[in-house]
Amino acid sequence: xxxxxxxxxxxxxxxxxxxxxxxxxxxxxxxxxxxxxxxxxxxxxxxxxxxxxxxxxxxxxxxxxxxxxxxxxxxxxxxxxxxxxxxxxxxxxxxxxxxxxxxxxxxxxxxxxxxxxxxxxxxxxxxxxxxxxxxxxxxxxxxxxxxxxxxxxxxxxxxxxxxxxxxxxxxxxxxxxxxxxxxxxxxxxxxxxxxxxxxxxxxxxxxxxxxxxxxxxxxxxxxx
Numbered sequence: 001x002x003x004x005x006x007x008x009x010x011x012x013x014x015x016x017x018x019x020x021x022x023x024x025x026x027x028x029x030x031x032x033x034x035x036x037x038x039x040x041x042x043x044x045x046x047x048x049x050x051x052x053x054x055x056x057x058x059x060x061x062x063x064x065x066x067x068x069x070x071x072x073x074x075x076x077x078x079x080x081x082x083x084x085x086x087x088x089x090x091x092x093x094x095x096x097x098x099x100x101x102x103x104x105x106x107x108x109x110x111x112x113x114x115x116x117x118x119x120x121x122x123x124x125x126x127x128x129x130x131x132x133x134x135x136x137x138x139x140x141x142x143x144x145x146x147x148x149x150x151x152x153x154x155x156x157x158x159x160x161x162x163x164x165x166x167x168x169x170x171x172x173x174x175x176x177x178x179x180x181x182x183x184x185x186x187x188x189x190x191x192x193x194x195x196x197x198x199x200x201x202x203x204x205x206x207x208x209x210x211x212x213x214x215x216x217x218x219x220x221x222x223x224x
Contacts, residue, residue, distance in 0.1 A: 001208035005217075006039065006192070008032075008201040017196050019189065019203065023050035030054040036190035037077065039205070040182045044069065047163040056098050057106030060153045063087055064160030067116065069168065069178035078183065084116075084123045091127045091153060092134075098149050099141055105152050112158030114165075120157055124150055180210040188212035 005022040011031045018032025021042055026032060030053060033039045042053055045065040052058040066076065067084065076082040098104070114120075128150055135141045168178035185207050192203050192214035202217040 001206040001211070004043070004205050004207075006189070006203040006205055006214070008196045008199055008203075010199065017199060019193060019196070021050045021053075022202075024053055025051070033189070034193070036186040036188065036193065039189040040185040041066070043185060043205075043207075044178065044182050045160075045164070047160060047167065055106060056094060056101055056104050057152070057156055059090075059094060059097075060156030061160030061163065063090060063153075064114070064120075064157035064162075065164035067120075067157070068161045068164040069182055072116065073176075073179065075179075078186075084119050085126075087123065088127045088130075091124070092131060094153070095131055095135070095141075095146075095149050098152075099145050103145075103148060106156070109155060109159060112155040112162065114158040114161040116161065117158065120154060124154060177210060181207065181212070184210055184212040188214040192216070 006019045007022055008017045009020055009026055009032050010017055011026050013031050014034070016034065018034040019039055020026055020032050021039065024030060024042070031038075033042070041062070042050070045062040046053050046058060047061055047065055048055075048058050067087070070076050071082055071084065071087070074082055076086065128146060131146055131149075132143070136143055136146060164178060168181070169175065185205070188205065188207070189212075192205075195203075195216050203214055204217060205214045206212065
Protein backbone atom coordinates (compact mmCIF):
# COMPACT_ATOMS: atom_id res chain seq x y z
CA UNK A 1 0.00 0.00 0.00
CA UNK A 2 1.08 3.59 -0.60
CA UNK A 3 1.34 5.96 2.34
CA UNK A 4 0.83 9.71 2.36
CA UNK A 5 0.49 12.29 5.12
CA UNK A 6 -2.49 14.52 5.69
CA UNK A 7 -2.58 17.49 8.03
CA UNK A 8 -5.36 19.36 9.80
CA UNK A 9 -5.72 23.00 8.78
CA UNK A 10 -8.24 25.78 8.30
CA UNK A 11 -8.62 28.11 5.32
CA UNK A 12 -10.10 31.47 4.34
CA UNK A 13 -13.52 29.98 3.62
CA UNK A 14 -14.22 28.58 7.08
CA UNK A 15 -12.78 28.65 10.57
CA UNK A 16 -13.39 24.95 11.16
CA UNK A 17 -10.62 22.44 10.59
CA UNK A 18 -10.30 20.23 7.54
CA UNK A 19 -7.65 17.93 6.10
CA UNK A 20 -5.20 18.51 3.25
CA UNK A 21 -2.53 16.43 1.57
CA UNK A 22 0.94 17.35 2.74
CA UNK A 23 2.57 19.43 0.00
CA UNK A 24 -0.62 21.28 -0.96
CA UNK A 25 -0.56 25.05 -0.69
CA UNK A 26 -3.80 25.99 1.05
CA UNK A 27 -5.15 29.37 -0.09
CA UNK A 28 -6.04 31.09 -3.37
CA UNK A 29 -9.20 29.01 -3.85
CA UNK A 30 -7.59 25.79 -2.56
CA UNK A 31 -9.47 24.66 0.51
CA UNK A 32 -9.07 22.11 3.27
CA UNK A 33 -11.30 19.05 2.89
CA UNK A 34 -14.16 18.66 5.31
CA UNK A 35 -15.39 15.44 3.72
CA UNK A 36 -13.57 12.33 2.58
CA UNK A 37 -14.69 12.89 -1.00
CA UNK A 38 -12.39 15.89 -1.48
CA UNK A 39 -9.22 14.11 -0.30
CA UNK A 40 -10.06 11.20 -2.62
CA UNK A 41 -10.52 13.70 -5.46
CA UNK A 42 -7.26 15.51 -4.74
CA UNK A 43 -5.33 12.26 -4.44
CA UNK A 44 -6.81 10.19 -7.25
CA UNK A 45 -8.30 12.57 -9.84
CA UNK A 46 -5.32 14.92 -9.74
CA UNK A 47 -2.51 13.05 -11.49
CA UNK A 48 0.37 15.52 -11.16
CA UNK A 49 1.12 15.66 -7.44
CA UNK A 50 -0.16 17.89 -4.61
CA UNK A 51 2.03 20.87 -5.53
CA UNK A 52 0.14 21.29 -8.83
CA UNK A 53 -3.37 21.13 -7.37
CA UNK A 54 -5.00 24.48 -8.07
CA UNK A 55 -3.07 25.06 -11.29
CA UNK A 56 -5.72 25.58 -13.95
CA UNK A 57 -4.18 23.08 -16.41
CA UNK A 58 -4.10 20.45 -13.65
CA UNK A 59 -7.77 21.09 -12.93
CA UNK A 60 -8.52 20.40 -16.61
CA UNK A 61 -6.73 17.04 -16.40
CA UNK A 62 -8.57 16.20 -13.18
CA UNK A 63 -11.89 16.58 -15.02
CA UNK A 64 -10.75 13.93 -17.49
CA UNK A 65 -9.65 11.64 -14.67
CA UNK A 66 -12.98 12.16 -12.91
CA UNK A 67 -14.76 11.10 -16.07
CA UNK A 68 -12.60 7.98 -16.31
CA UNK A 69 -12.99 6.84 -12.71
CA UNK A 70 -16.63 7.66 -11.99
CA UNK A 71 -18.38 9.88 -14.51
CA UNK A 72 -18.58 7.34 -17.32
CA UNK A 73 -20.45 5.03 -14.93
CA UNK A 74 -23.04 7.69 -14.09
CA UNK A 75 -21.70 8.67 -10.70
CA UNK A 76 -19.46 11.28 -9.04
CA UNK A 77 -20.78 11.80 -5.52
CA UNK A 78 -22.04 8.49 -4.22
CA UNK A 79 -25.63 7.72 -5.16
CA UNK A 80 -26.20 10.85 -7.25
CA UNK A 81 -26.64 10.45 -11.01
CA UNK A 82 -23.89 12.08 -13.06
CA UNK A 83 -23.56 12.74 -16.79
CA UNK A 84 -20.94 14.46 -18.89
CA UNK A 85 -23.13 17.57 -19.00
CA UNK A 86 -22.52 17.89 -15.25
CA UNK A 87 -18.98 19.01 -16.10
CA UNK A 88 -20.32 22.04 -17.95
CA UNK A 89 -20.54 24.38 -14.95
CA UNK A 90 -16.92 23.68 -13.95
CA UNK A 91 -15.72 24.20 -17.51
CA UNK A 92 -17.56 27.51 -17.82
CA UNK A 93 -16.21 28.82 -14.49
CA UNK A 94 -12.69 27.64 -15.33
CA UNK A 95 -12.81 29.81 -18.47
CA UNK A 96 -12.71 32.94 -16.32
CA UNK A 97 -9.88 31.53 -14.18
CA UNK A 98 -7.92 30.57 -17.28
CA UNK A 99 -8.22 34.00 -18.89
CA UNK A 100 -7.43 35.82 -15.64
CA UNK A 101 -4.33 33.76 -14.85
CA UNK A 102 -2.23 34.44 -17.96
CA UNK A 103 -3.75 31.47 -19.81
CA UNK A 104 -1.48 28.96 -18.07
CA UNK A 105 -1.29 25.92 -20.36
CA UNK A 106 1.06 24.04 -18.03
CA UNK A 107 3.91 21.79 -19.18
CA UNK A 108 4.14 21.43 -22.93
CA UNK A 109 1.98 18.61 -24.22
CA UNK A 110 0.91 17.12 -27.50
CA UNK A 111 -2.70 17.30 -28.61
CA UNK A 112 -4.59 14.76 -26.55
CA UNK A 113 -7.41 12.40 -27.47
CA UNK A 114 -9.11 9.53 -25.69
CA UNK A 115 -11.81 6.93 -26.21
CA UNK A 116 -14.50 9.41 -25.10
CA UNK A 117 -13.46 12.13 -27.55
CA UNK A 118 -16.84 12.33 -29.27
CA UNK A 119 -18.73 12.77 -26.00
CA UNK A 120 -16.23 15.36 -24.71
CA UNK A 121 -16.35 17.34 -27.95
CA UNK A 122 -20.14 17.39 -27.99
CA UNK A 123 -20.31 18.57 -24.38
CA UNK A 124 -17.64 21.25 -24.98
CA UNK A 125 -19.55 22.47 -28.04
CA UNK A 126 -22.53 23.34 -25.85
CA UNK A 127 -20.38 25.07 -23.20
CA UNK A 128 -18.57 27.03 -25.90
CA UNK A 129 -21.85 28.43 -27.19
CA UNK A 130 -22.84 29.47 -23.66
CA UNK A 131 -19.50 31.20 -23.06
CA UNK A 132 -19.69 33.12 -26.34
CA UNK A 133 -23.21 34.23 -25.49
CA UNK A 134 -22.34 35.26 -21.92
CA UNK A 135 -18.88 36.75 -22.27
CA UNK A 136 -17.81 37.37 -25.87
CA UNK A 137 -21.04 39.02 -26.96
CA UNK A 138 -20.69 41.35 -23.98
CA UNK A 139 -17.13 42.26 -25.00
CA UNK A 140 -15.60 40.79 -21.84
CA UNK A 141 -13.39 38.34 -23.76
CA UNK A 142 -12.55 37.68 -27.40
CA UNK A 143 -13.31 34.73 -29.65
CA UNK A 144 -9.55 34.19 -29.76
CA UNK A 145 -9.59 33.64 -25.99
CA UNK A 146 -12.41 31.12 -26.37
CA UNK A 147 -10.67 29.24 -29.17
CA UNK A 148 -7.45 28.96 -27.19
CA UNK A 149 -9.32 27.83 -24.08
CA UNK A 150 -11.27 25.03 -25.74
CA UNK A 151 -8.20 23.76 -27.56
CA UNK A 152 -6.25 23.34 -24.32
CA UNK A 153 -9.11 22.04 -22.17
CA UNK A 154 -10.01 19.35 -24.70
CA UNK A 155 -6.39 18.15 -24.84
CA UNK A 156 -5.89 18.31 -21.08
CA UNK A 157 -9.12 16.44 -20.32
CA UNK A 158 -8.07 13.68 -22.71
CA UNK A 159 -4.59 13.56 -21.19
CA UNK A 160 -6.06 13.33 -17.68
CA UNK A 161 -8.39 10.54 -18.76
CA UNK A 162 -5.52 8.57 -20.31
CA UNK A 163 -3.23 9.10 -17.31
CA UNK A 164 -5.93 7.76 -14.99
CA UNK A 165 -6.61 4.79 -17.26
CA UNK A 166 -2.91 3.84 -17.31
CA UNK A 167 -2.58 4.40 -13.56
CA UNK A 168 -5.55 2.35 -12.46
CA UNK A 169 -5.62 -0.44 -15.05
CA UNK A 170 -2.10 -1.67 -14.34
CA UNK A 171 -1.66 -5.39 -13.73
CA UNK A 172 -4.91 -7.27 -13.42
CA UNK A 173 -7.00 -4.34 -12.22
CA UNK A 174 -10.45 -4.10 -13.78
CA UNK A 175 -11.87 -0.93 -15.28
CA UNK A 176 -13.87 -0.46 -12.06
CA UNK A 177 -10.80 -0.47 -9.82
CA UNK A 178 -10.50 3.35 -9.79
CA UNK A 179 -14.07 3.68 -8.49
CA UNK A 180 -13.42 1.10 -5.75
CA UNK A 181 -10.19 2.81 -4.70
CA UNK A 182 -11.84 6.23 -4.68
CA UNK A 183 -14.68 5.08 -2.42
CA UNK A 184 -12.25 3.31 -0.07
CA UNK A 185 -10.18 6.50 0.37
CA UNK A 186 -13.33 8.58 0.74
CA UNK A 187 -14.64 6.36 3.55
CA UNK A 188 -11.29 6.07 5.36
CA UNK A 189 -10.78 9.84 5.41
CA UNK A 190 -14.38 10.43 6.49
CA UNK A 191 -13.65 8.32 9.59
CA UNK A 192 -10.36 10.15 10.21
CA UNK A 193 -12.09 13.55 10.11
CA UNK A 194 -13.99 12.53 13.24
CA UNK A 195 -10.67 12.23 15.08
CA UNK A 196 -9.37 15.70 14.21
CA UNK A 197 -8.47 17.67 17.34
CA UNK A 198 -6.15 20.57 16.52
CA UNK A 199 -4.47 22.57 13.75
CA UNK A 200 -1.35 20.84 12.44
CA UNK A 201 -2.41 17.37 13.56
CA UNK A 202 -1.10 14.78 11.10
CA UNK A 203 -2.66 11.60 9.76
CA UNK A 204 -1.31 8.67 7.78
CA UNK A 205 -3.41 7.53 4.82
CA UNK A 206 -2.62 4.08 3.47
CA UNK A 207 -4.27 3.11 0.19
CA UNK A 208 -4.00 0.51 -2.54
CA UNK A 209 -5.58 -2.68 -3.90
CA UNK A 210 -8.99 -1.04 -3.58
CA UNK A 211 -8.57 -0.56 0.17
CA UNK A 212 -7.63 2.34 2.47
CA UNK A 213 -6.96 3.13 6.12
CA UNK A 214 -6.40 6.54 7.72
CA UNK A 215 -5.30 7.17 11.29
CA UNK A 216 -3.72 9.96 13.35
CA UNK A 217 0.01 10.05 13.92
CA UNK A 218 0.61 9.32 17.58
CA UNK A 219 3.03 11.80 19.14
CA UNK A 220 5.82 10.43 21.29
CA UNK A 221 6.72 12.16 24.54
CA UNK A 222 9.96 11.66 26.46
CA UNK A 223 9.92 10.98 30.18
CA UNK A 224 11.78 13.54 32.29
